[in-house]
Amino acid sequence: MTKSVVVTGGNRGIGRSITSCFLDAGYHVIVGARKSQNVENLNPERVTFVEMDVRNEEDHLKLAEAAIAATGALDVYVNNAGFSEWRPIEKIDNQFFDDIINTNLKGAFWGAKAAAAKMTGKGVIINISSMAAKRGSANNAMYCASKFGMNGLTQSLCKELGPKGIRVNALCPVLIKTDGLMEALEASDSPAAGNPEAFLTNFKQANSALGNLPAGEDVGEMAVFLSSDKAGAITGQCINVDCGVFPQ
Numbered sequence: 748m749t750k751s752v753v754v755t756g757g758n759r760g761i762g763r764s765i766t767s768c769f770l771d772a773g774y775h776v777i778v779g780a781r782k783s784q785n786v787e788n789l790n791p792e793r794v795t796f797v798e799m800d801v802r803n804e805e806d807h808l809k810l811a812e813a814a815i816a817a818t819g820a821l822d823v824y825v826n827n828a829g830f831s832e833w834r835p836i837e838k839i840d841n842q843f844f845d846d847i848i849n850t851n852l853k854g855a856f857w858g859a860k861a862a863a864a865k866m867t868g869k870g871v872i873i874n875i876s877s878m879a880a881k882r883g884s885a886n887n888a889m890y891c892a893s894k895f896g897m898n899g900l901t902q903s904l905c906k907e908l909g910p911k912g913i914r915v916n917a918l919c920p921v922l923i924k925t926d927g928l929m930e931a932l933e934a935s936d937s938p939a940a941g942n943p944e945a946f947l948t949n950f951k952q953a954n955s956a957l958g959n960l961p962a963g964e965d966v967g968e969m970a971v972f973l974s975s976d977k978a979g980a981i982t983g984q985c986i987n988v989d990c991g992v993f994p995q
């Protein structure tokens with residue numbers, strides 16, 4: 748029987764790679780985002796796009812219901828949608844605080860809540876967190892707070908939902924070259940000092956054990972593995988996908 752997966756923000760960047768990996772693994776993928784970016788073209792029969800905003804609780808129920816309509820059950824829910832923006836403390840205002848927390852943290856919580864309500868039997872929730880959930884860095888207080896929060900959700904919900912047969916894990920990637928990351932690095936308060944390409948090259952050389960940085964597919968393949976029965980003993984973990992930047 749075809750399994751279903753919801754991927755928020757599955758239309759571009761890391762999310763689009765996650766969508767592709769689940770398609771390769773035979774899943775029907777429900778992509779939730781504000782614009783489709785023609786993601787249906789990846790596989791018109793097994794991709795359903797649902798226009799939604801992760802900040803709205805009821806929109807996540809629409810995604811879960813679309814999964815059930817497609818295959819009869821909701822098997823996996825990937826909370827991927829999010830954004831980063833470096834800002835020093837004096838530039839963090841109420842609006843920015845709310846934007847980043849509502850999207851990255853509250854959005855993932857609503858996703859997990861909808862998944863828990865709609866999954867029957869075994870299920871898997873995966874939160875796309877970040878290396879920024881493991882260590883702080885300058886001008887990054889709000890993004891780090893949102894992602895540390897995501898890891899907290901992961902650890903708590905694994906205990907709460909485990910008895911229902913739902914496993915909850917997070918993936919914590921380091922820098923992956925996407926439109927979202929490059930846009931954030933181009934801003935004046937980012938650590939890239941006006942040159943995102945040079946920043947990424949220097950970062951890689953200075954920090955990566957393997958001499959490279961991950962790609963979206965590396966996150967997608969881990970998400971597929973965590974969703975499989977082969978990962979049946981793994982829950983509550985926040986796993987780095989970082990080429991050895993931050994061994995733990």
Ligand code: NDP
Pocket residue numbers: 755756757758759760761762779780781782783799800801802827828829830831850875876877878919920921922923924925926927928
């Ligand atoms: P992109 O900016 O390239 O993609 C972000 C995705 O999130 C888009 O699909 C966007 O779709 C969706 N999205 C954003 N806001 C909303 C919203 N309010 N409602 C619905 N969808 C939304 O980012 P990345 O691919 O780089 O990042 C994806 C995730 O991975 C994020 O959570 C990010 O924090 C995390 N991450 C990224 C890293 C990196 O280096 N790239 C490293 C570590 C973690 P649309 O705009 O159409 O709504």
